[in-house]
Amino acid sequence: MALTVGYVSGIIALLIFVVRVFIPHATALIVVGLVRSTSPLTTWTVVSQELFASKWPALLRTDSQTRVGVSRGVRYGKWSRRIASYLVAIASIVTPMGLYDTIRPSFRHVERPFGYSPDTSAIGSGTPQRSNLGFNRICGAFTLAPCPGQDVVFRNDSGRVSYPNGYDASIPRNITEAFESGLATMAPTVSSIWDIEWRTYNVFHDEDGEVQNGEDYIVGRYRQLETLALNNDIEPVEGLIVDTKNGGIGFRNHTTPSPNEYGSSWSEDLLFIEPHTVCVDTNLTLDYELSYGLSGVEVSKLVLTDRGGFANLVKEYPTFDRDNSQDDIQLWDRAYKAAWLNNVLTMLYLNVTNPRDEDHERAFMYLDSHVGKTFPLDLRFLNTISYDSFLTTLTWGKYLDLNNLLSKNSSSNSTSDDSRYPNPFDITSTNFTTVSLLCKGAGAADFGNITNVGVVCGQVYGAARRMDDGPPLVFQPGSRWSTSLYSCASATRAVIKTVDFAYNGTDGLRSLQVKDVEDKKYDRDEDKPLWGVENTHMELQDARPLWGLVSEEYKGRDDISVIQKESLWLPGFFREQTASLNAGDNLPGAEFHTNMLGAAYRLDDLDPRIQGTADYTAASNLGMYAKWQEYSKSPNTTSKIINLIWTDLAANSVVGTRGWLSEPVSESNSRNAVEKRATTPTAGDMREVEVTDYNKVIRYRWAFGIPAFLSCFVVGLIAVQMLLLMCLGRATFRRLRLFLNQTSVGRLMGTFLYPGLVDPSATTRNWAPLAASKKVDVSGAVPRAADPVMMINRDKTTAAEDPLLYDQRMAQ
Template sequence: MVVTLSDLDVADVSGMIAAAVALIQIVIPLALPVILVSVLKEDRTKATTVSAVSWSVIGQFLHSSRWPTLLFADSASIRGVPGHIVLITRLKTILAFLTAIAAVITPLGLYQTIVEDDEWTENVSFHYIQDQSDFGRGTPPRVNLPWSRICGFSEPVECPNSFSNITKSSNATGDFYEVHSYDSHVPQYVIDVFQSGLQNMQGSVSSIFDIQSRSYIWNTASESPNGTVPDNGRPYPVDSFRMISSNILADDYLAVEGLVVDMKNGGIGFRNHSAPPRTPYGSTWSEDLLFIEPESVCVDTNLTLDFSLPRFASEKPRFSEIAHLVLTDRGGFANLDLPYPNYSTTNTQRNPQLWDRAYKGAWMNNALSMLFFNVTNLGDAKGPDSRPSTYVGRQFPLMSENGSISPSYPSSTHFNQLRVTVTYGDYLSGVGLKDNISLNFTFLNTTHFAGGGSLYENPFNISWHDMFNARILCVGNAGQNDANLDNFVAECGMVYGAPIRTDSNSSSIVFEPGSHWSIPMYSCIMTVKATIKKVTFKFNGTDDLSALKITEIKDKVYPDEKSKPLWGVERSDKKLVDVNPLWGLISSPDQGNISLYVLQQESLYLPGYPLGPFSSLGGYDNLPGSEFYSKGVSTIFGLSSALTLNGLDIPDYSGEISLALLRRWQRLSRTAGSTGKILNLIWTDLASNAVVGTRGLHGAIAQGSSSLESRDIMSASASNTPAVKFMQRRVRYHWPYAIPAFIVLFLTTVIAIVSLVITLIGRAGTSRIRRFLNKTSQGRILITYLYGRKGETAAQVRPESRVRTRSSTRRWVENMGKTPVTVAEGYNDFLIINGPQAAQAQPLLQENPMT
């Protein structure tokens, strides 16, 4: 890879400069001795004559360079030298080497970053920021859009706390209703109750009445589901659904018009987006937001659908693109616990027992399938300890060898996908499952009917109705249950994971001819809850929504029980099928004329019943905060029926079209624990297209300033805005780059401490060092050798006087240091030393001083 100047940062340049300096520090000490040696004159005998003091200076300069080490000179020798002297003298070289490395590496750890300035925190005014993405362009404006509420599924029903007037009468022929007036409006005092709890929250927290449908239409009396005439025939708004954009492949926190979307774990937070004033480096802050998030739990049935792909077109079965489709018992039959599972349906808000519900669905699916295959009779006299007449690994064919019986799953062309269905046991369709035959579940005793025309006789006449009851038993309630706190929105069904190749270790998404595949099956329950989360934002860049980033979403932590949210749910005598109760944050349990269920805890499982999916044709009213979450659940469990449902054109969430999505589903559907995340992410993607939040931290917006800005806005109090931390540029450091510098610093500190201690105890000092400097001065040694005591190195040193100590060098230079000394190289590397009138002088022309 070629590195250009544009790839370098400040740290890289600093390191390069330090490397250049280190190189200079190596080159110059090597080059200058070369120059010095070149100016020293030698005669024909290689003799050089300079003054004695010059020899001291030349020796110090040459031996303090790198040349003694490079040339293995005497001063760099370790032979015959005591170890402690070698260690101390070598430390200089080691430290020099480490210092050079540290000088180059240490600057590389420097970098500049933008960080929070803890000293610059302010409460500032927020302003609206526009979403210029597809979500912003696809969200229609609305101003003072009224709420509308219609209750009753198959008959007219007055909504709780409404001003409608309906009279019911009964006789032998049935029930009759007379609608005197039907008011779709939600009274203001009802709205006030479910917004009262916001006064105890940050101004950023929304209520149920801060949730609006992203798309809406206007309805008239003729569109009413039960023939009533709401509002005397005047048009009223109803929610609608239009898919704007899908973010199903995004593994991130997203900000879209009116929402914070958690595509990491699932969930949407309601916020009409605003931001503080722009600054050069941006700002950051945290807000409490109302979140509605799905919660899905799956249980492995320990059954798989296994199949292969034909090698040649001639091998394809008549009705299918796959061959040898079998149901494989991975322990779901052989290891089934025979005691009939139960769970409690009381106090479900604090203990929803979602795993127990999903397990009951899986148990019913497996038990009914075992009866269908006649591998056990769960109602015989063997008792609870009886074991099934099957084994792990047994396979049950779901198609004939010639393909004459069409399998229900996968369909002839839709085998390469993830599939979600509300129907348990639908893999038995076409191989003998009965239609509309009831099964007594008391002890799972059945009446025998003769089966025929199928792969299996189905001796216990297991029917679709029986399988549907498995769903009811998993959900725990039905439409005729009371609309109360314990009956929250839930849906159960089967999730068929993305196919996994079994004849290869690779997680392939290429369906090769002759390959073998396996599809895991899970029983899943899905519900939805409201909670408060703390969201951290960062704003920097352009003055629109693209500059707003969500850096963290986490559950709000409460110091004690009293500080937890107080949730209220509308109390009535209605059935789930007739009314979706209102819910929200309330200020106190006593709310005057409105009767409530009250609960104080971190979250609230939302009440209601999944009556149907989203529809682009429009709903029956405009109160999305009490309905959209259940519609999302219904839509997910109806995805397997068709991609277009009730006029609803939704993306392909199966992965059949998107290979990237199929690969993601392959990874997540390998285990029951991660399969629930698939449902959560699909729900989040649908919900982000269905609703929008209207509460923001900015003030009232001038009408007409912007079509997107002109929506119903619930503004927060200016004094209730969060503290904003503004960002500043700071220099930071990657500490691993400082390791060489730390080593040098450590060694330097140790050496400094040791030298200080030695000095304090009198083992060393300036006078002692001076003595050894004079003793090792080459010029003094030469003069002493040549002239005896006249040049003795220590003769004139007086350590008690600094001035005299200094003058001793001057006196020596004046007396003996200027004396010319000739040094030549003799036989066998011996030195020949000569000086004028010196008694110890050696003849320069001596052939061998040893003879």
């Protein structure tokens, strides 16, 4: 139990209570030890007070504790006092324990100046300064093609395009204004597509002078700055909020308020782009043993095992609605279709079943498999299996010898494992290439528009799981392992999220905490953002569509499709054949999301030494491998691996440039987004922002107050009874003084041992001077007078014999 101020106060109160109990008991013993058995009457009154102020009468069970002959009212008063005393004693110890101090927000908002807060981490230090060369757009998959809005071109009779004034890669102002026009009705921190820039870039120029007339222009380049995938946190880095709990990045040029002693909090609306992945189990596994080989531990006895992917195949051809992708993107249906096609083509290759062709009226006329059946495979021409790696691939069926390399290079006496499979239906890698296209729903020749969402599909080889009883991270010869095969489909969506921040100002950007992130809530459908997607009227391979937040005026146009909803599935296209993390132009908002998905799905040939990425296969990171091994146990958690890899790649790929210090957008004053972000804000730039300051306050845990509440109740009850008796005239100070005097030990002994010495009803001021000198001996069985006793005739006493008694008589 951690000590708090309240607990310490309670402990102190307990010690004080112990001391307070100890003192009267100790002094009572001291008095008993020092008083003489023969002492004056007043001494015995004081001794009685000291003794009865302690608990010795109760501990020693003396006369004051008897119940015999004691009236009911006295017993009631005695127990009331005792109960109240006990409760107050307990309350004095327990009540302070409920006190604690905490930092809590104040009840009012204040405005504090916000200034740019640089990121001093590796990812911040490695982010170059922003360039003033602006965005550019180069269209055409194989040759330069005019982008939408570019009209300085020339076409001859044969349709050949030329650029007499050079290829203008700049983006027309009307296009840039369109895809940020919706910011005018948004919070000032919400970003547009023009607030997304490549984190690292190169400056190019066309040697032939065709592009931009030979002037410099920017192209995106990927450089890994830091690996965040395993952080399991929502953290700010230069230009971004990186969510490695759920996957996704938010765009924010970081500013923080002037420091407050206990910190401040506030909320912002930010643009997020987040990956969504759905994986489907093919119900096929690759099973093998490890053995010693020429290069150390190697895979051996590799088999493809039917876990129901063949035997329990649903024979109906799967479909999904690709024309309604913005309302329902159907990622599961896409991934399932890819898994189904992969399994069927594998079955045909292995001759497990038949297709529909001229010789067969229908497909699946036979099924030569059952759950648990294994199909031996050969590793000599395959590089997909790795016992210590997590792998993804864009090449479906890669575990098969689809190019018949074994049969072509084997003699007629070959005993190769794959020679057992005659491949009667001539299945090759070409057949498997259609799997990806049918999963994505759009190919290179489809037009760029709002329907053709940037979906990327791939096959996932999960991190191997040990099937015997050995340690799961020890790859020893003779151990048995299994790799699950999954089919996955991914897409990204843009969404406005509300982010709660807290800042205490002690360590720069590291002191900026993200307390919560959730999708922005809207009271009405009319309040939801308007998303626009460019209708390029060009093939996807030639031009990626632009997207962004648009205003009402862009509804119903031919060149822009507009929808009003919480989020937008981003359009785009990823070409497997020319996949690269680098870009040929400077338009990151339209490209990076699909480029990073493509990289996440091609770990089998994504060489970190060449591409400059982290090793997401985890072959060189056992900690990452352990995490991937855990996630690979099911398709639901396998999808999280893809999302985390995308998030890490995206965080290293792009940066957000919009924040509180950015130029505001209004309907009457739109920016030229291509030219405005020439410099990074500096520490001197400030803007007032409303925040909630935190203050230190004292709080109380009310459970600790129960004894105090009971004490108050009992004390209140006693007070009510006291006031009632006082009002009735039964409890008066005069009567109280009389009872005190009449029950005084010294006065009682003086009355009976020295009769007639003093009037028993005399006041203390009159009684004490006469009785103080008279001694009583209590050493015997009963008290007795220690001075000579003589009867005094009060009526005949003279002033000379006893002046005080004479005065009393005369006064009467």
